[in-house]
Amino acid sequence: xxxxxxxxxxxxxxxxxxxxxxxxxxxxxxxxxxxxxxxxxxxxxxxxxxxxxxxxxxxxxxxxxxxxxxxxxxxxxxxxxxxxxxxxxxxxxxxxxxxxxxxxxxxxxxxxxxxxxxxxxxxxxxxxxxxxxxxxxxxxxxxxxxxxxxxxxxxxxxxxxxxxxxxxxxxxxxxxxxxxxxxxxxxxxxxxxxxxxxxxxxxxxxxxxxxxxxxxxxxxxxxxxxxxxxxxxxxxxxxxxxxxxxxxxxxxxxxxxxxxxxxxxxxxxxxxxxxxxxxxxxxxxxxxxxxxxxxxxxxxxxxxxxxxxxxxx
Amino acid sequence: xxxxxxxxxxxxxxxxxxxxxxxxxxxxxxxxxxxxxxxxxxxxxxxxxxxxxxxxxxxxxxxxxxxxxxxxxxxxxxxxxxxxxxxxxxxxxxxxxxxxxxxxxxxxxxxxxxxxxxxxxxxxxxxxxxxxxxxxxxxxxxxxxxxxxxxxxxxxxxxxxxxxxxxxxxxxxxxxxxxxxxxxxxxxxxxxxxxxxxxxxxxxxxxxxxxxxxxxxxxxxxxxxxxxxxxxxxxxxxxxxxxxxxxxxxxxxxxxxxxxxxxxxxxxxxxxxxxxxxxxxxxxxxxxxxxxxxxxxxxxxxxxxxxxxxxxxxxxxxxxxxxxxxxxxxxxxxxxxxxxxxxxxxxxxxxxxxxxxxxx
Numbered sequence: 169x170x171x172x173x174x175x176x177x178x179x180x181x182x183x184x185x186x187x188x189x190x191x192x193x194x195x196x197x198x199x200x201x202x203x204x205x206x207x208x209x210x211x212x213x214x215x216x217x218x219x220x221x222x223x224x225x226x227x228x229x230x231x232x233x234x235x236x237x238x239x240x241x242x243x244x245x246x247x248x249x250x251x252x253x254x255x256x257x258x259x260x261x262x263x264x265x266x267x268x269x270x271x272x273x274x275x276x277x278x279x280x281x282x283x284x285x286x287x288x289x290x291x292x293x294x295x296x297x298x299x300x301x302x303x304x305x306x307x308x309x310x311x312x313x314x315x316x317x318x319x320x321x322x323x324x325x326x327x328x329x330x331x332x333x334x335x336x337x338x339x340x341x342x343x344x345x346x347x348x349x350x351x352x353x354x355x356x357x358x359x360x361x362x363x364x365x366x367x368x369x370x371x372x373x374x375x376x377x378x379x380x381x382x383x384x385x386x387x388x389x390x391x392x393x394x395x396x397x398x399x400x401x402x403x404x405x406x407x408x409x410x411x412x413x414x415x416x417x418x419x420x421x422x423x424x425x426x427x428x429x430x431x432x433x434x435x436x437x438x439x440x441x442x443x444x445x446x447x448x449x450x451x452x453x454x455x456x457x458x459x460x461x462x463x464x465x466x467x468x469x470x471x472x473x474x475x476x477x478x479x480x481x
Numbered sequence: 482x483x484x485x486x487x488x489x490x491x492x493x494x495x496x497x498x499x500x501x502x503x504x505x506x507x508x509x510x511x512x513x514x515x516x517x518x519x520x521x522x523x524x525x526x527x528x529x530x531x532x533x534x535x536x537x538x539x540x541x542x543x544x545x546x547x548x549x550x551x552x553x554x555x556x557x558x559x560x561x562x563x564x565x566x567x568x569x570x571x572x573x574x575x576x577x578x579x580x581x582x583x584x585x586x587x588x589x590x591x592x593x594x595x596x597x598x599x600x601x602x603x604x605x606x607x608x609x610x611x612x613x614x615x616x617x618x619x620x621x622x623x624x625x626x627x628x629x630x631x632x633x634x635x636x637x638x639x640x641x642x643x644x645x646x647x648x649x650x651x652x653x654x655x656x657x658x659x660x661x662x663x664x665x666x667x668x669x670x671x672x673x674x675x676x677x678x679x680x681x682x683x684x685x686x687x688x689x690x691x692x693x694x695x696x697x698x699x700x701x702x703x704x705x706x707x708x709x710x711x712x713x714x715x716x717x718x719x720x721x722x723x724x725x726x727x728x729x730x731x732x733x734x735x736x737x738x739x740x741x742x743x744x745x746x747x748x749x750x751x752x753x754x755x756x757x758x759x760x761x762x763x764x765x766x767x768x769x770x771x772x773x774x775x776x777x778x779x780x781x782x783x784x785x786x787x788x789x790x791x792x793x794x795x796x797x798x799x800x801x802x803x804x805x806x807x808x809x810x811x812x813x814x815x816x817x818x819x820x821x822x823x824x825x826x827x828x829x830x831x832x833x834x835x836x837x838x839x840x841x
Contacts, residue, residue, distance in 0.1 A: 173692050180688040281524040284728055287713055379680050379706040381728055384522035388679040423689040427672040428838040445675065
């Protein structure tokens with residue numbers, strides 16, 4: 169593989185990884201606050217159509233991304249109302265959000281079928297973004313850098329700020345956090361909205377960056393991979409970054425192997441392609457097993473994850 | 482978890498699609514009700530979109546004599562059975578199942594409803610009340626191969642496949658055979674993505690083909706995503722199932738369009754007339770089922786002339802891409818000089834021709 173091809177390959181892998189990184193980062197914060205939102209796929213689809221529709225109407229992909237974030241957050245708040253105000257089952261409500269998001273995005277998308285927008289590509293001058301070597305640094309959509317910045321911000325927020333400490337407290341022991349005066353429900357609403365906004369931007373990455381068009385169900389299950397990614401990263405943002413690119417590498421390897429790219433190697437071509445497709449999930453299981461072996465006290469999962477907050481108990 | 486949810490969703494969608502029909506049964510007695518089972522969303526701008534256009538054309542042509550219903554996003558697994566059965570229970574007397582993966586499900590449900598006619602697209606299993614129909618896409622693929630053989634600078638072509646089933650294998654073979662007539666050294670990289678419709682994966686696979694050295698890519702999946710990747714890389718490719726030039730004005734050289742309307746109209750009319758018979762219908766360019774979209778300005782005049790020769794050859798029957806000598810990837814002679822593969826042989830083709838490189 170020549171250096172030019174290696175650079176193009178890196179760009180491909182970053183493209184595959186960025187949407188699951190965005191959505192996974194949002195879900196990580198939600199789960200850190202003790203809420204399990206399985207509606208990532210639905211929120212991504214809502215973000216994808218909202219971002220696309222906003223861009224078609226306004227002509228600005230920046231506004232499109234803001235629209236996607238707002239729509240994702242709004243969908244997430246609907247979920248939040250059900251699980252926080254009405255204490256509905258989080259797993260069932262999350263699945264319902266996915267089904268709802270799939271249907272709603274298809275419905276809204278009816279008026280946007282066949283439309284296209286300019287791809288939301290690099291904002292650097294062509295001397296940098298088109299250069300065969302420098303484009304490995306400058307050839308990406310602004311959203312790729314945004315995702316990286318968000319990893320740093322989320323890591324910092326969770327680790328080093330008072331707000332992050334409160335959020336983690338709410339996720340680890342909601343009753344204690346409540347008893348010392350923090351608004352458990354308020355923190356969870358904020359986390360859920362943030363998760364929805366990030367999933368929305370991740371979804372819009374499909375409809376504005378990878379393929380600047382709207383197609384029903386265009387996220388094709390990436391929301392589920394984002395959910396697996398959070399577990400794979402054992403709820404740590406820096407590990408989520410590594411995990412997202414690692415999952416991207418695996419997804420690329422599947423395609424590369426199928427195209428005969430590994431045919432020179434002795435064993436690999438004999439591996440069925442379905443094996444590669446299952447790898448992200450398989451790796452998540454392996455990591456879960458490793459975590460429980462290493463850390464007998466339990467995994468890094470927030471203690472209140474998925475449990476309703478009932479003060480009357 | 483994803484599969485479970487999707488299945489549940491499809492069943493729910495199937496049930497939801499069924500609900501509004503109940504009300505219309507009372508006044509629908511005298512009309513022929515035609516049901517369609519669709520693989521993707523009708524907005525995929527590819528395979529399912531084309532079938533739905535065919536359904537609309539049939540509806541326009543036959544007007545009040547028929548009514549049609551469809552169910553989208555039906556998975557190619559056991560969950561298709563209740564969907565097909567529902568359509569029959571709702572009074573559909575003619576049901577089109579429009580993807581290869583519904584073959585056994587169609588045969589099974591057809592056994593339960595002997596008075597309902599079924600037509601399965603791209604399969605090969607027949608019954609007294611089950612026809613199969615297909616389109617000779619590989620004829621169009623030979624036109625695209627001719628263009629690619631002349632326009633590729635690297636001599637390495639790319640093919641984005643879905644599943645390794647005969648209908649896809651035929652295209653994978655037709656394309657390089659035609660290209661090699663123009664550039665004997667042309668080779669073809671093939672990636673099967675194990676999906677008909679997955680835009681991000683289609684885009685990533687297209688980029689991978691380009692990174693493997695291909696400079697022109699044709700696709701047998703259902704979305705315009707690959708063309709958009711080609712557009713961003715400044716390279717060329719072809720639309721699949723429909724004219725996709727609006728999605729990638731520079732990358733799109735031409736497209737293979739599937740025109741199903743005439744077939745659907747004829748078969749519905751046959752049921753109305755009582756002349757419907759179980760048959761194996763495999764139509765091509767000469768029947769108007771396979772249509773090549775207008776060439777883009779990027780296709781030079783001499784290439785257009787050669788591509789049109791292939792088209793003309795299929796129209797008057799003087800050309801067939803599967804005429805020997807044809808060698809397989811091992812260099813073994815599979816089709817002798819002067820012999821041509823029959824449609825029956827094509828329907829079960831499971832080997833690749835010389836120059837095809839894939840791991841699958």
